[in-house]
Amino acid sequence: MPLRLADLAVRFGCELRGDPDVLVERVGTLQDAGPGEVAFLANPRYRRHLATTRASAVVLDAASAADCPTAALLHRNPYATYARIAQLLHPGRRLPYGVHESAVVAAEARIDATASVGAGAFVGPGCVLEPGAQVGPGCVLLGDVAVGADTELVARVTLGYGVRLGQRCIVHPGVVIGADGFGHAPDVDGYVKVPQIGGVTIGNDVEIGANSTIDRGAIGDTVLADGVKIDNLVQIGHNVRVGAHTVIAGCVGVSGSTTIGARCILGGMVGIAGHLQICDDVVLTGRTSVLNSINKPGMYGGALHEQPFASFRRSAARFRHLDELARRLRALERRVGSTDTQDGDDDL
Amino acid sequence: MPLRLADLAVRFGCELRGDPDVLVERVGTLQDAGPGEVAFLANPRYRRHLATTRASAVVLDAASAADCPTAALLHRNPYATYARIAQLLHPGRRLPYGVHESAVVAAEARIDATASVGAGAFVGPGCVLEPGAQVGPGCVLLGDVAVGADTELVARVTLGYGVRLGQRCIVHPGVVIGADGFGHAPDVDGYVKVPQIGGVTIGNDVEIGANSTIDRGAIGDTVLADGVKIDNLVQIGHNVRVGAHTVIAGCVGVSGSTTIGARCILGGMVGIAGHLQICDDVVLTGRTSVLNSINKPGMYGGALHEQPFASFRRSAARFRHLDELARRLRALERRVGSTDTQDGDDDL
Amino acid sequence: MPLRLADLAVRFGCELRGDPDVLVERVGTLQDAGPGEVAFLANPRYRRHLATTRASAVVLDAASAADCPTAALLHRNPYATYARIAQLLHPGRRLPYGVHESAVVAAEARIDATASVGAGAFVGPGCVLEPGAQVGPGCVLLGDVAVGADTELVARVTLGYGVRLGQRCIVHPGVVIGADGFGHAPDVDGYVKVPQIGGVTIGNDVEIGANSTIDRGAIGDTVLADGVKIDNLVQIGHNVRVGAHTVIAGCVGVSGSTTIGARCILGGMVGIAGHLQICDDVVLTGRTSVLNSINKPGMYGGALHEQPFASFRRSAARFRHLDELARRLRALERRVGSTDTQDGDDDL
16 A cells, blocks of 8 residues: 655654655665665665665655655654554554464453464463454463453464463564473472462563563562563573563573663673662673673673684683783782872773 | 461471461462461572561571561471472462373374373374373474373473483473484585484483473484473583483573583573583583583683673773783783792782 | 495495495494494594494594494595485485375465475465475464475474575474564654564575574565574574575574675574674684674684683683773883883793
8 A cells, every 4th residue: 555755754743855745655775675665764884875775765864864865754763763654554464353263262261352363273271362462373372361452472472371461562483481480499319399380471562582481480470561672582580570661682591580670771692690680771782691780770791702713712811810910910010119000091 | 278387397397486277378479478378588688578578487497487477487498398388389280181182193102091182282103101291282292202201291392203201301382302403514515414313311300491402312312311400492402411400591502412410500591512521510600601521520600791881891802902911911020020920919 | 224335335435445245224323333333433532432333334534444443434524424324324204295184274375296284284375385395293384485395394383474495494393484573663662663574585405403583584585595504592683694504503693684604604602793794704613792794704702711610700800900900011011111012922
């Protein structure tokens, strides 16, 4: 369904430069878009493609407008505006209403007439699917699960007993929510399993990426607040609480009983130890290991990055003796009589 | 089913302080438990909640008993004792005996009358389910798989050809046991796949967390001994052997043909290179990368932790030139005539 | 089916030492093989088992031939030759042709007569299975998916809308190809989902390990070229392009819009940031974090390795103040009058 630029501008609060009657029906990249497609410029890295774009229109900010060779939709937040336009042009598929004949639904489950259950899915006793909820092919809802309105389980998602999901969530294939947390009490001859009897409570507008795992609480619940976005292959331990609008990139692990605040951003492969408190508005760069609570908003890091291997190996070898090196420096300072340690300059 | 404290004390070898006729029927946290609930104190971090707990009883050690405002079950190992009480109070659900009508079971499979196969599961030819074995909804057992007595595959577990599981194991959703190991022989124009014809042998009382993967051996078997506990999203390569009662936290990766001893503890995100030997009783702190065999029990580490990003970046920049820095120190020592490198003190 | 050594030698271009009529029917390890089994020696680590092997024949290179106590198949690449022999002796199982009666196949799907669809699988509208394609039990192909000739989806694989796989690929259980990429545009009150409308294009002879995830492109496609080999629990972000014959070990994460060249080798747990270019023939050692584009072939590293924890902790504490330490060294050099920073020697 092609849309007029003028209509898009009105709907999303953009200033329009160019012909209001131009029609667009798909999105495209600045580099590859052609006629009928709308592109966007948000990352300066891709600005070099602006001058030569063949898109019918570009969403960008006012500062870049002068360089745009085609119709432009100006907005202070071009990426979010592009996202909204793309949602409109590419609304996504949804399952037909009702239960597929190959699905197994327990008699005690309650499925709204506008909800969907796909092929081969299993919906156990006590489950409730609110209006518009979509349970894709091959999903397993063991029992007593609540799926909020318009929440979509794409395919092959597993929800353990008692998991509760809010509205408009998207859960990607392979996700497991509500498996037992990792609780084993050491005893004289091995470990005793600690029953994991808590649940998982997930707010509205949460998205969880493929093959991520969110464990159930040991006693209370594991909780993801509204608007949390989680990428693929992320592990969230039991009793963890994640605050609203926090974003967690791929391959992150959060150990049990840790609380993460609101609006945090966790880079890929970040790991957080258990029983910590991370306050609101913390940014953790990729692969940071967090071993202590963080009480002050800001950016934290902790992972070395790539280096030609030969030179890395030399640095790593020195690192192993860094304490000795520091002691030798101190000894030398004493010998020479230096006491002022603050007058260094920046060059190595 | 409420239980008397006196009965719990006798059954689990606790010393009881307080009214023996108090009834408990659920577990709870020190902080949130109410009447009818039994809590525990094992981690000193939570001791501050003891004085105000409203639990009907608390499991703790003798040293903490004096501060307990309610009935107490004293034991030298309160966490393991709590775990056993919780198992009694919260016995967990199990599938009904027999094969769900929507499951597909090969004619050549042997299913004990007290075993269970859930909705949509597939049990291929040559599989054997011992008494009490539970194969949850959506599991796939490709063929020639042995599942020991009372072992539970919760849901959507995949077991490749020839995988053998012992008794009382718990395998969480999304786990894949017996996929091909990563074997590719480089040749002039790419790689040749090395067939992975070994199996996987898993002992008794092993637990494997959601979406973890245990590859089959290249020629012989990959082996997990009795009592091994593995958390979520862990990767165990082909031919790996893990000793009894070793515990592996989330997001760990163990490369092929490495042997890990008994009673080891691997922190989250630990990575171990291939073809190594790790002896018994080794503790690896979170995110340690192990590149060499370890022959001596003890604790090993290797991952930096979080730091405000600006200061981390400065340290990391210096790290890249650490070898040069060490050489400059050595040159300076020679100039000054210092030869004693052992008299430093601890302060930087 | 036992095979004569003479026939193997001719077929795979080996020089045969020993009785050409010896029969082998299985492969085995140097250490454990017995009569009727063929072993190989490629890794010098296992050479110690050569003298005592009881294998009927060993595949090895000419340099090791003199020490081989049994029949030998000599080849300059013994590992690849072993792999080809093993493929011949252990051809692997395949599903019977046709659609299992419990599978659900959309009317609009096109399934070649020699393709297979296993128990409980779902093949949505618009899917095409080429000759010999195998869709194992529990797989979900949402729609418009193309599976090339002789490509095998082992079990419980999920392919999103529009995913295209080439010929002779192997996709292991739990893999998710074509889930949405992680795209969320920050706005004043949370994030706006960026629709992920691109696809995934995978070449020929690609293998993808258990529970790995390959996201669909945001606008264009995510692309894996011919011969790419990916281990378990690997995350490939949206718009990533991986060049031919690149090998990616377990637990790696590649962020969105990064391009990796041909013939690269990524060690386990490597992480690569987004929007980077990695040229051909780059080797990244295990756990390297790549934050910058790499334009020069070679080996790069960046992860510290294990150390006894007490000494590691001292090094890590010094690391946090490494910049200050370097400044103090500089100050000392100035005091002492040293200016030549290049005359150091190697010993610490």
